[in-house]
Amino acid sequence: MSYFLMLSKSHGEGLLSRYQSLRQDGRMCDIILEAEGKEFPAHRTLLACSSDYFWSLFQEHTLESKAQTVCLPAVSSTGLELVLDFIYTSWISLSSSNLEDTLEASCYLQVTHALDLCTEYISNSLTLDNCCFFANVAGRYSLSEALAITNSFIARHMAGLLGPNGDRSGLLELNLDSFREVLGSDKIPGVKETALLQLALDWISCNTLPALESNSLLSRIRFGLVPPEDLNQLRSHNPPLRTPFIYSLIEKALHYHLQVPLQPLNQSVHTSLRASTNMVLLVGGGVEADRPQTQIQSYNPDSKMLQMLPVNMAKKLQHQGVCVVGNFLFVLGGEVVEVDGENEKMAVMTVSDQVWRYDPRFQHWEEMEPLLQKRAQFSCCVVEGVIYAIGGRGQREEPTLSSVEKYNMYAGCWRSGVSLPYTVHGQACATIGKGIYISGGIHGSQTESSKEVLFLNTCDNDVWVRRSAMSIARFGHQMAAVKGKLYAFLGMYEPFCDIESYDPKENQWTRLKPLLQDRFCYGLTVTPGGCVLMFGGRQWRDGQEVCIVIWRKVYKLPQPLCGTQCVQMSLQELIET
Template sequence: MNYFLMLSNSHADGVLSWYQTLRLEGRMCDVVLEAEGVKFPAHRTLLACSSDYFWSMFQDYTLESGAHTISLPALSSKGLEQILDFIYTSWIALSPSTLEVTLQAACYLQVTPAVDLCIEYISESIALDNCCFFANIAAHYGLSKAFTVSNSFIARSMCRILVAEQYKAELLELNLDSLQEVLAAEEMPGVKEMALLQLALDWLEYNPQSALQSNALLCRIRYSLVPPDELSRLSAIEPALCTPFIHSVVHKALNYHLQGPLQPLLQSVHTSLRTTNSKILLVGGGPEADRPQNQILAYEPRTRKFRPLSTTLPTKLQHQGVCVVGHFLFVLGGEVVKVDEESEKSAVMTVTDQVWRYDPRFDQWEEMEPLLQKRAQFTCCVVEGVIFAIGGRGQRGEPALSSVEKYTMNAGCWRSGVSLPHPVHGQACATEGTGIYISGGIYGNSPDSSKDVLFLHAFEGDAWQRRASMSIARFGHQMATVRGRIYAFLGMYEPFCDIEYYNPEQDLWTHLKPLLNDRFCYGLMATGGRRVLVFGGRKWQEGQEVCTTNVLEYDTEYDAWREVCKLPGPLCGTQCAIMTIQDPPET
């Protein structure tokens, strides 16, 4: 027999509506609930269907099953009223002033949908002025989702909380579990570790009953991110930092600060900034040729936004080398450019051997051991923590260099490496595993660019080996390694905009889709996935060189180009590196 199953959308709402009418009129009510002397007539059947507490209470075998009045001394009258309104209407009015009494009643009476709405209210209403209160409520009532949301919000907003005295005071009343979770957070934009250490110490002073848990709280601090002078001062006067366990942790951090050149090799969670997102740094460059600026821009690939770092290069450089080891930025050699301030037309370029290291943990530059030779238009790379500086040239007009030098953190100095078979400058460099590849450039005093590719085992090779040549002679170009392939991009004045990739296993170059427009003196960085980004650069336009503002993305999987965003302004000659830096406070 055929039949149709039909659903009435209005029936359930209608039943509840009638129950509410009966309650308001006091009709057919068969039980009275009492809290704080206030009486609430109700209907047993609806209570039993809405609450596990009442379902158990109104069974035939219980004493309360026949009682006319049931006292609930554990509840407030307001909380009971809130839950009864929810049971009869499915609606609940929540605010910071009613949240706790509502949760107390909902949990006691086991009205799970009302508890879920309280959790949703916390998640959607959290703000600076209530986040600590919500975290304490969530911890007290075991609301795991709200607990996580509240703690995460406090961590992300910590910078703003600490600068506002009224909000900072509320942190001192935060429950221990929440504070421990916050201090273990990986994301805490704009917050100095010293501020977190002081917060933990202030909290322990404000909550002396939690002194026995001081180790569990203080072990969340990343002491290597605290300035050593401040750390030494506090460890001498704060008893909480003198327990055997915390004392050993502090001593280890102070020892880290003394390691100097070794620090990039000593990285751990205790030395890591509280951020999980790496940024692409655009180091130096400027809006026109031979006029570099000392700015550093940070680019966030996910949001495609730029922001200038608070720090700047110690000097204006071009044709420098840039690399990252242990989340320290190294800037090597290059040409120091000094422009006549009066005319702003003439500039003096001096090749340097200086090496600068930038520590984003303390926003500090430090001059390191200089290169063995002054270099510009050279290549540098990092293999297993060792920096290689390869070829290049000295002062303008001087011959190119065939020398190679390497910097080992353990030694803290530059040492000679395996020399190139011939002098070269303007070449490109990429690594694959422990292998170093260089391509193109100009040999010696030759006026012509080269197609040659050379290879060296970084730690085992005693000579550079030839590999298959590129199809195009290139100079001032760049290379990037993506998924085991090495991609060669445009160099100076290349008329056809061709790019190609090299397969190390097959020793073979393959042509790819060309750029639509020529480009040189750009910044380039592989993002860690399958894409490569090209930042700015110069190109020919109506017979003149112009600096560009666009950022191009090359997808190696689909051999496709597209423009993804614009730079804040024209930029050429920048060098790129990818590293972790502190995020600014969330707004």
């Protein structure tokens, strides 16, 4: 025999509708609830099925099970009326004016589904004007989900709250747990740390706290992001910053500011940007060959948005080296291009030994210790916090280099490394673990590009070792390491678009599917997920060099770009409004 389990969707709704009609007509009501002198007829069975409080209250052994009237002094008449409406209709009318009455009654009467709707209402109604109020309400009634959402909203919109039209007074009235959570957030875009520190001091002055709680609150400030002059000034005028614990944090931050060469190696949560996102920086390059720009563009792989860094490079560079250590951008050497003001077609190019460092925390450039030699078209890489500059073109009297130098951050200077077995420039470079690979380039005074591959184990630091050569001679190309393998892309003098990969374990190169277009003078980087991104470049077409801007339709640059170098680092997010 077969059975079918059938469901009527209208039965439950019809049942509640009939109960509501009975209540409105005052029929079959067997209990009266009283709050603030106001009476509400109701039905025991429906109350007991909707509320754990009434379920316990109307058990057979209780006095209330036989009572005609039950007084509820702990709830307001407004709150009780709203909760009863919900019990009878599944609907509840919420606003900021009746929210607390509703929560008070729902909590006391243990109507959990009404509490869920209050959480949903708070989460979907957040604005700059009410978020602090909602945070306090959610904290008072232990609405953990609503509280987490509200705290996150306050952090992400802190710039607006601290602005001229913001609710700073609301921030100063924020409950301690929410304020502590907000100050510890990684997502506070567009707000300087000094402003957060001043807000914390203002909050403490408006809310009396024991020293232990004050220290816990102020420890959420990232003192390494506060300029030293601000730290010293605020510490001298604010006693909460002079407790032994906070004083030690400030001293560590001041020591960090003094150790300029070591800053990339001394990163911690107190020096990490809030609201940062991983960006691809396009350093140097321009619309035309030999006409680089000082602007640096940043590309967000997630949102596919392009924006400019707020501070330009000090000079127009091409064929420079770029790398990132401790979320500081280093720009090394390269050719300084100076265009004649009267004749823009004339340009003077000088090989440089200068090293510039960009700090996204304070958005400024600083000139560092120069290279031992002037270099352009050289390899630049980082292994365990040590920057390597390898080969390249030097000054006219020494056109091609075999020398290697590395930047010792503890000493704050460049030191000679293991030299290459031959002079080379225009080679590509990539690292796997503690090993450095370079490939191709042009050796010495030769004119033809090379297939050779060299490897240096930086732990042994003895000698460069030859590895299996590429199948294609390449110059001005790029290499990338992805999941333990090397990939060599394109090059300047190739009439084809081949890519090949190298397996270090097998010491073998494998030819892969080519790209649709040949290209050189492009930028290339690998995302954390292993996706290779290529930016701009030039291409041979009918004997002419043509700037191109598209690769696989991932993103179209607003204008052609060639000669750029790519790195990845964290930058401040755009302000959310």
